Amino acid sequence: MTQWNGYFPPYTDPKGLMPPGSQKNSPKNNDNDDNDQEQEENESRRAKTVKEFGTMSLPSVKSNIHSLVIVGQVEGHVVLPNQNKATKYEHILPQLVAIEQHPKIEGVLVILNTVGGDVEAGLAIAEMIASLSKPTVSLVLGGGHSIGVPIAVAASYSFIAETASMTIHPIRITGQILTVPQTFEYLEKMQERVVRFVAQHSKIQDTRFRELMFRTGELARDIGTVLIGKEAVKEGIIDEVGGIGSAITKLRAMIQEYRQRKGDELQ
Amino acid sequence: MILYTPVQLELIFRREDEEKKYPETVEAYVNGVLAVIKRTGLREGYIERVLSTDPYDFLQPDLSPGTNVVFKAVACQNTPAADFRDRL
Numbered sequence: 001m002t003q004w005n006g007y008f009p010p011y012t013d014p015k016g017l018m019p020p021g022s023q024k025n026s027p028k029n030n031d032n033d034d035n036d037q038e039q040e041e042n043e044s045r046r047a048k049t050v051k052e053f054g055t056m057s058l059p060s061v062k063s064n065i066h067s068l069v070i071v072g073q074v075e076g077h078v079v080l081p082n083q084n085k086a087t088k089y090e091h092i093l094p095q096l097v098a099i100e101q102h103p104k105i106e107g108v109l110v111i112l113n114t115v116g117g118d119v120e121a122g123l124a125i126a127e128m129i130a131s132l133s134k135p136t137v138s139l140v141l142g143g144g145h146s147i148g149v150p151i152a153v154a155a156s157y158s159f160i161a162e163t164a165s166m167t168i169h170p171i172r173i174t175g176q177i178l179t180v181p182q183t184f185e186y187l188e189k190m191q192e193r194v195v196r197f198v199a200q201h202s203k204i205q206d207t208r209f210r211e212l213m214f215r216t217g218e219l220a221r222d223i224g225t226v227l228i229g230k231e232a233v234k235e236g237i238i239d240e241v242g243g244i245g246s247a248i249t250k251l252r253a254m255i256q257e258y259r260q261r262k263g264d265e266l267q
Numbered sequence: 268m269i270l271y272t273p274v275q276l277e278l279i280f281r282r283e284d285e286e287k288k289y290p291e292t293v294e295a296y297v298n299g300v301l302a303v304i305k306r307t308g309l310r311e312g313y314i315e316r317v318l319s320t321d322p323y324d325f326l327q328p329d330l331s332p333g334t335n336v337v338f339k340a341v342a343c344q345n346t347p348a349a350d351f352r353d354r355l
Contacts, residue, residue, distance in 0.1 A: 062321070062323070063321055063322050063323050065322070066320035066321055066322070067320060067322050068320055073274070073279070076268060077268055078268050080279060080280075081279070081280060081281055081289075082289035082290075082291070083281060083289050084279060091301075091318050095320050098320075099320060108320075115272050115273065116270070116271050116272030116273065117270060117271065117272055118268060118269070118270060118271070119269045119270075119271045120268075120269075122271065145272065146271040146272050146273060147271045147272070167273045169273060171269060171271050187269075190269055194271070219273075221275075222273065
């Protein structure tokens with residue numbers, strides 16, 4: 001922890017998020033008569049902050065690897081009740097845009113510990129990750145169930161912890177059910193989106209994935225399969241068993257490669 | 268909406284009266300970083316989760332989960348978003 005040395009740097013908007021000219025210390029505001037007074041007020045406010053908390057925020061150090069943490073339920077068009085831990089797509093999607101756009105970010109590590117969730121939201125996140133031009137590595141910890149599977153395989157390279165599990169099961173309906181053939185066809189279509197995405201972005205065949213989906217005798221309350229650690233690798237869904245160390249090492253190697261390729265393009 | 272999850276739906280959607288037991292969550296900027304805050308009162312709460320992709324943001328001691336924060340009202344004239352980020 002950094003200890004306060006009695007010096008306050010002026011607030012300079014380390015994230016570059018403030019609109020231009022809005023900073024209190026920017027030269028544009030210098031002709032303002034109230035400026036000195038305002039600054040004084042600022043100083044005293046900062047002093048108060050430090051007095052109350054005893055710590056000062058660390059100088060902003062930038063990491064070239066950013067991590068996207070997807071935990072709990074993947075929340076889509078409907079807000080889930082308060083007791084759910086959820087990852088919202090309105091947070092993740094703009095973050096992915098920012099990652100793609102930011103010149104200092106060179107790679108993304110996707111950390112997954114999810115129980116699945118909304119199909120549309122999950123597929124949206126998965127498509128965004130898959131279409132990033134920067135190197136992406138995913139790491140499944142704990143669980144990467146249901147809609148977590150397409151998100152895990154969306155990264156260019158995927159890891160799974162030895163104890164982590166992935167549940168593959170059919171999509172069931174929530175909400176209104178019409179007992180007409182169209183309902184079945186609609187569900188089949190939704191499921192096809194997931195199956196196709198997983199087959200396209202990993203080494204598993206779609207027929208094999210469907211086989212795992214409809215296997216009986218593995219799950220107590222459902223049909224389907226639970227894959228643990230290296231079983232997911234054996235089936236070709238995930239590339240390698242590993243943890244955070246191997247994931248970062250792989251990502252760094254991919255970033256090196258990416259830099260070289262970009263350098264070659266420029267020449 | 269189709270939920271694709273092994274979690275039973277009864278666990279995801281609880282009865283309304285049970286829901287009141289859980290505190291309201293809001294999002295706010297703390298030290299320039301977007302965080303999910305659980306409300307404990309009209310103007311105070313504690314940090315539940317940091318919504319950032321920058322791993323170094325998680326090293327800020329002020330942003331550790333459970334830290335109490337106070338919401339601050341800010342006058343709207345020439346208000347940069349940063350005013351909201353300053354903690355009281």
